[in-house]
Amino acid sequence: MKLRFVSLWLCALSLAAPVWAQEGGAGARGGFGMGLTGTVTAVAEGSFTIQTYFGQSYTVRYDAQTRFLKQAIDERSRPGREGDSAGALSPEHARPESIDSKAIKPGADISVMGATGAATKIATVIVLVDPERARQMRERMAGYGKSWVMGKVASIDGLKITLLGSADGVAYVLVLDENTSLRKRREPATLDEIAVGDLLRAEGKAVAAGFAATTINVMGAPQGQLPRSDPPQLRDPQP
Numbered sequence: 428m429k430l431r432f433v434s435l436w437l438c439a440l441s442l443a444a445p446v447w448a449q450e451g452g453a454g455a456r457g458g459f460g461m462g463l464t465g466t467v468t469a470v471a472e473g474s475f476t477i478q479t480y481f482g483q484s485y486t487v488r489y490d491a492q493t494r495f496l497k498q499a500i501d502e503r504s505r506p507g508r509e510g511d512s513a514g515a516l517s518p519e520h521a522r523p524e525s526i527d528s529k530a531i532k533p534g535a536d537i538s539v540m541g542a543t544g545a546a547t548k549i550a551t552v553i554v555l556v557d558p559e560r561a562r563q564m565r566e567r568m569a570g571y572g573k574s575w576v577m578g579k580v581a582s583i584d585g586l587k588i589t590l591l592g593s594a595d596g597v598a599y600v601l602v603l604d605e606n607t608s609l610r611k612r613r614e615p616a617t618l619d620e621i622a623v624g625d626l627l628r629a630e631g632k633a634v635a636a637g638f639a640a641t642t643i644n645v646m647g648a649p650q651g652q653l654p655r656s657d658p659p660q661l662r663d664p665q666p
Contacts, residue, residue, distance in 0.1 A: 463487065463539040464556070464564065470533060475553075477537065480568040481595055487539050489528065489550050496523035497530070497555045526555060536561035572599065576638060577628040580621060587637070590627060600637030601629050611645035621645055 463485060465477035475487045489495075499522055531537060531553070541551035556564070571592075576599050578592040588601040609616040621627070626646040631639045 465536065466561075467531060467533050467535050467537060470531065475531065475537065477539075480565055480571075487537075487550055487553070488548060489553060493528075493550050494552045495526045495528050495530070495555070496552065497526045498557045498560060499523050523554065528553075531555055536564070568594070571595070572597070572638075573633050575628070575630050576601075578626070580623050580625045580627060582623060583618075583621065586618070588621065588627070588640075588643075590629070590638075593626070601627075601631075601640045601643070602634070602637045603640055603643070607640050608642045609645065610643070612647070616645055 463477070463479065465479040465483075465485070467475050468478050468484070469476035473488060473490065475489075476484060477487055478484050536556040536558070538554040538556055539550045539552075540554070571594055576590060576592055577594070578590040578599070580588055581591045581598060582589045586603040588603070590599045590601055591597075592599055603618065609618065609621070611620055621643075628644045628646060629638065629640040629642065631641040633639075
């Protein structure tokens, strides 16, 4: 099965501006790498309440300037249609479709992107995610921190890299060894080519010492900063 939904999720994660307020929290949080995707649990005038795939509840606000889109799907990527061109969407018809905010109901999955201003925290784009892609996304996210992780390099100490997770803001310690495969822009790389601030994606597994990385892909230095009011907390290993 082709996991084409990943590009949508990565797009959401790559946006820099805070766009939500956490229910019961101390206010807005956000910054580079903190895009938002989750399931709508409540609908109100000018806002949605959503639950992320990590179980966190957020209020997403929108206004007349917010664009609402429905994710376009290539039918060839659905289960059982691999390589089948019949009924597939052509590239010109595979663009997101504009929809009304009322099309988003409780139980739907949405991705929230951008903000009109740091003070207003209004979403600029809200994408209604295809149900099949949402199911695949939930399955994939269930392995986050266990079999894979993505985020920004906070520090490097020998064969250990502290990574600030893009999806949850939690710090993970990547443990490398002689068998860890490193790539940068699809080319073989060395540990010396990784710098603080780089965006990484690591595959492997959670262990007592941290996260044992089998493969690391260096995605380069992202634009913007990740402001935080408190230091990142290390997550307990989840083997």
